Amino acid sequence: MKTALITASPKGINSASKCLLDMLKKQLENMELEEFVWNRMSCSGDDMEKIGACDAIVFAFPLYIDSIPSHLLRCLIQLQEYLSSIGAGTDVHVYAIVNNGFFDSKQDIPAIDVMKNWAVRAGISFGQGIAVGGGGMITGIKNLSDEHGPKKNIYMILGELAKNIKSRKTAETKTVLPGIPEIVYKLIAQTGWRNIAKKNGLRMSDLGKRS
Amino acid sequence: MKLIIHDKDQKFEELIRKKFENNGEELNIITDDGTIHNCVGCFHCWIKTPTECMWKDNYSHMSKAMGDADELILISRCCYGTYSPFVRNVLDRSLSYIHPDFTKRNHEIHHKTRYTNRMKTSAYFYGDITPEEKETAKKVVKANIINFNGIYKGIYFMQEAEDILNETEAE
Numbered sequence: 253m254k255t256a257l258i259t260a261s262p263k264g265i266n267s268a269s270k271c272l273l274d275m276l277k278k279q280l281e282n283m284e285l286e287e288f289v290w291n292r293m294s295c296s297g298d299d300m301e302k303i304g305a306c307d308a309i310v311f312a313f314p315l316y317i318d319s320i321p322s323h324l325l326r327c328l329i330q331l332q333e334y335l336s337s338i339g340a341g342t343d344v345h346v347y348a349i350v351n352n353g354f355f356d357s358k359q360d361i362p363a364i365d366v367m368k369n370w371a372v373r374a375g376i377s378f379g380q381g382i383a384v385g386g387g388g389m390i391t392g393i394k395n396l397s398d399e400h401g402p403k404k405n406i407y408m409i410l411g412e413l414a415k416n417i418k419s420r421k422t423a424e425t426k427t428v429l430p431g432i433p434e435i436v437y438k439l440i441a442q443t444g445w446r447n448i449a450k451k452n453g454l455r456m457s458d459l460g461k462r463s
Numbered sequence: 464m465k466l467i468i469h470d471k472d473q474k475f476e477e478l479i480r481k482k483f484e485n486n487g488e489e490l491n492i493i494t495d496d497g498t499i500h501n502c503v504g505c506f507h508c509w510i511k512t513p514t515e516c517m518w519k520d521n522y523s524h525m526s527k528a529m530g531d532a533d534e535l536i537l538i539s540r541c542c543y544g545t546y547s548p549f550v551r552n553v554l555d556r557s558l559s560y561i562h563p564d565f566t567k568r569n570h571e572i573h574h575k576t577r578y579t580n581r582m583k584t585s586a587y588f589y590g591d592i593t594p595e596e597k598e599t600a601k602k603v604v605k606a607n608i609i610n611f612n613g614i615y616k617g618i619y620f621m622q623e624a625e626d627i628l629n630e631t632e633a634e
Contacts, residue, residue: 261504262502262504267504291503293501314504316502317558317610318606319545319554321555322501322502322549322551322555325545325548328543354573355572359571362599362602365544365598365599365602366545366599366603368595368599369593369595369599373543434572442563442565445509445510445564449509452511454510454511459513459563460577461513461514462527462577462578463515463524463527
């Protein structure tokens, strides 16, 4: 019983996707895990062989323009062909954790549906999708307590996911948000952009520049 | 101007011109030249060099290309209910068409618009597409249209990209 955890954000280990997988990992105790970082436009044969030897595959990735980041899509096409060629079969389950920068986790649903369709093409089972909103703040709160405060909701949903992964169960997609009000999220995000832009020597009006 | 993003070869462009170049209307056709970089999520196109991608390839000014368009036409192989990697890649690189600040649209949070245009958007998916993939593709395209504050024109499914010639466009 081996589980592959794939951080599939272009930002690699500095991403919200990695933070979410770390929160999940804490709840996958006593399981044999194999970790991967996919932030390039292709995946290696070695990675595919290792993943092909797992019976659960967990992808964590950000929502890019309402769908799957293009580098991940290229890798998924490769992996689908590989899994089909080895006859991985429906005992293998795939799980997907998608996060977006909005405060609406339901906007992740089309990307989760893409993963369901991918599983069908690969001849494996789709286990569960977790749609996370407020992804923009996840790296910023990674050192806070998992069980209290803004991370709590997400940690608990990932706990449910961990149980499903352990028993290779399929379950309905779940949506979750960090435990802060929408208005606070919006304020933090927009102030954050302005602070970075200022550090980069931009005026506030430059944020709305047209070319 | 019509902005067309497709994942076929140079020869296919002749077909596209035949179909979409009505009355000498200008077309901006984005083709895969094999050099595209993937978006790395650095947000430079928002907060360092607004509208310009930090990658200096032929796809660094997608924001302007969209800002100049009154129509967006996507022609793509359907991959699991989304676009092909190249078309997805171009869309990822178009992030700065929208503004970093939030707004409410369609009762959801989205980004504010940067430009004043609203692209009439249609998508043509080709390939061996399952009914579930078609449903997903419809969701993806509609989400894109809301996200880009565009106007829905149509979604079409076909076996071969060349079948596009036989499709009757929605008005």
